[in-house]
Amino acid sequence: MRIKEHPILGPLPVAKEVIIIVDGKKIKAYEGEMISTAIVASGIKTFRYTSKKKEPRGIFCAIGRCTDCVMEVNGRPNVRTCVTPVEDNMVINTQEGLGIWENWRGGG
Amino acid sequence: MATVLKKADVVVIGGGAVGTAAAYHLALRGKKVVLCEMRNIAAGATGRCGGMVVHCYGRFLNIDKTDYRLKFTRANTKIMKEYQKNFEIDFEFRQVGCLDIAIDESEFNDLKRLIEIQRSLGDDEIELLDRKETLEVMPNLNPEVIFGSRLRKSDGNLNPFLLARAQALEAQKLGAEIVTHTKIEEIVIKNNEVQGVKISDGIIESPYVVNATNGWASLLTEDIEVIPVRELAMVTERLPELPPQPFEMLCNGDFAYGATQTVSGNYNLGGPGPARPPDYNYFDETIYADEVLRVMSYIFTIFPGLSEVSIVRSWVGTMGFTPDGMPSIGPMPGIKGLFIVAGFPAGMSWAAISGKIASEYICDGKTSLPINRMNPGRFTGKPKVQWPQPYDLTVCHDFLTKGA
Numbered sequence: 393m394r395i396k397e398h399p400i401l402g403p404l405p406v407a408k409e410v411i412i413i414v415d416g417k418k419i420k421a422y423e424g425e426m427i428s429t430a431i432v433a434s435g436i437k438t439f440r441y442t443s444k445k446k447e448p449r450g451i452f453c454a455i456g457r458c459t460d461c462v463m464e465v466n467g468r469p470n471v472r473t474c475v476t477p478v479e480d481n482m483v484i485n486t487q488e489g490l491g492i493w494e495n496w497r498g499g500g
Numbered sequence: 501m502a503t504v505l506k507k508a509d510v511v512v513i514g515g516g517a518v519g520t521a522a523a524y525h526l527a528l529r530g531k532k533v534v535l536c537e538m539r540n541i542a543a544g545a546t547g548r549c550g551g552m553v554v555h556c557y558g559r560f561l562n563i564d565k566t567d568y569r570l571k572f573t574r575a576n577t578k579i580m581k582e583y584q585k586n587f588e589i590d591f592e593f594r595q596v597g598c599l600d601i602a603i604d605e606s607e608f609n610d611l612k613r614l615i616e617i618q619r620s621l622g623d624d625e626i627e628l629l630d631r632k633e634t635l636e637v638m639p640n641l642n643p644e645v646i647f648g649s650r651l652r653k654s655d656g657n658l659n660p661f662l663l664a665r666a667q668a669l670e671a672q673k674l675g676a677e678i679v680t681h682t683k684i685e686e687i688v689i690k691n692n693e694v695q696g697v698k699i700s701d702g703i704i705e706s707p708y709v710v711n712a713t714n715g716w717a718s719l720l721t722e723d724i725e726v727i728p729v730r731e732l733a734m735v736t737e738r739l740p741e742l743p744p745q746p747f748e749m750l751c752n753g754d755f756a757y758g759a760t761q762t763v764s765g766n767y768n769l770g771g772p773g774p775a776r777p778p779d780y781n782y783f784d785e786t787i788y789a790d791e792v793l794r795v796m797s798y799i800f801t802i803f804p805g806l807s808e809v810s811i812v813r814s815w816v817g818t819m820g821f822t823p824d825g826m827p828s829i830g831p832m833p834g835i836k837g838l839f840i841v842a843g844f845p846a847g848m849s850w851a852a853i854s855g856k857i858a859s860e861y862i863c864d865g866k867t868s869l870p871i872n873r874m875n876p877g878r879f880t881g882k883p884k885v886q887w888p889q890p891y892d893l894t895v896c897h898d899f900l901t902k903g904a
Contacts, residue, residue, distance in 0.1 A: 443765075459737075470737045470738070470809075470810070489740075490738050490739060490740045490765055491740070492740075493739070493740065
């Protein structure tokens with residue numbers, strides 16, 4: 393689902409393939425792209441569920457301002473996936489509400 | 501000849517927690533109120549503070565007036581509880597307690613001394629906690645840095661935007677008119693009698709004016725000496741609910757009001773922001789990175805868990821302080837029709853009662869609580885206080901309690 397040839401931006405740059413693990417499932421991604429790109433390209437639309445009404449959310453602004461796209465990344469909740477690049481073996485989970493912080497041991 | 505735009509029974513200047521409280525309580529008493537606010541409702545200190553409700557703010561400053569202040573702040577809490585029952589807007593007032601933290605033995609001994617004094621003046625509520633007890637109340641504090649604390653269980657926090665908006669809405673329902681983006685150029689006084697207020701388009705005629713402009717109060721009424729003080733605040737991303745004690749602390753001699761978790765889960769942090777040379781502008785709302793980092797470093801020492809979360813936004817605000825640290829509430833001596841309610845370093849604990857007192861004085865000529873010690877004219881004729889430059893809230897407190 394990626395745009396391989398854009399009329400203005402040109403072709404997709406050649407990049408190394410990496411694997412990210414989304415809710416336990418291995419998803420293909422490319423170095424240099426944002427987490428949300430890889431997730432949407434794999435067909436997943438829901439990134440998290442809201443605190444009060446448990447409603448699904450995904451990409452909205454895509455520029456790191458609205459926090460609709462936040463997920464738990466390597467244990468840390470509230471990570472804006474639209475402005476965070478993928479890393480090999482990154483563990484990403486759908487966030488429920490405000491997330492669970494107990495699994496995150498700090499460091500940026 | 502200036503155009504008379506409208507006539508009112510009372511003009512309230514200032515749309516913060518105090519101004520909207522005055523508008524509400526006056527409207528409740530049947531007065532035709534016009535509230536003029538320079539910017540928006542809660543654009544001043546009300547919309548920039550931590551929303552903390554502290555019945556007896558500060559340490560040694562005005563400790564001798566503990567019982568006097570508690571009368572007002574307890575009456576304030578009572579009014580806010582009534583608001584919660586009757587008002588349409590819920591302003592998230594939670595009495596979760598407030599911790600005043602000591603980070604070394606000498607500070608802890610100071611707290612011990614303070615509590616003895618407060619108890620001797622009839623404060624039956626203030627508690628002294630040792631390290632273990634403090635950590636039981638707030639487990640996320642840094643055990644290596646906490647020595648002990650002072651706790652008042654009836655303290656807490658609220659949403660200051662919603663408090664101001666709640667009072668404003670209820671005032672409007674009772675017929676008050678609220679005009680925003682309307683700056684008062686001067687309070688019109690002839691033969692020592694208030695005639696009204698002058699705005700850009702003309703005059704609003706009124707026999708009574710309430711000056712509730714806090715940090716800006718002395719710009720409109722020179723003699724009352726309310727000093728603008730600059731403070732810095734910031735808010736974190738939303739976090740799951742942690743024990744919601746708001747806390748105040750002195751850290752390396754600096755006053756930081758600490759962290760308060762809001763109902764939405766964000767942590768609101770803040771600290772002093774002394775004005776910068778060369779012009780020492782205490783109304784400067786610019787955010788400087790070094791100030792933000794300084795405040796953050798103190799709070800993160802005490803609350804290490806917060807160092808792992810993102811700061812979403814930071815801002816600066818101006819609040820009002822007075823030469824003796826007590827608010828100025830009362831009629832301006834020598835001028836008929838001018839009532840002052842300004843100079844609140846712990847505004848959320850005073851706003852509702854101050855508004856009620858203003859309405860009592862204007863409607864009945866007397867107040868339900870004694871405001872003698874907060875006479876706005878108490879500094880007239882005295883030499884002006886020479887505050888050290890730059891000053892912030894800590895400097896002000898220290899200056900007034902030298903050798904305490």
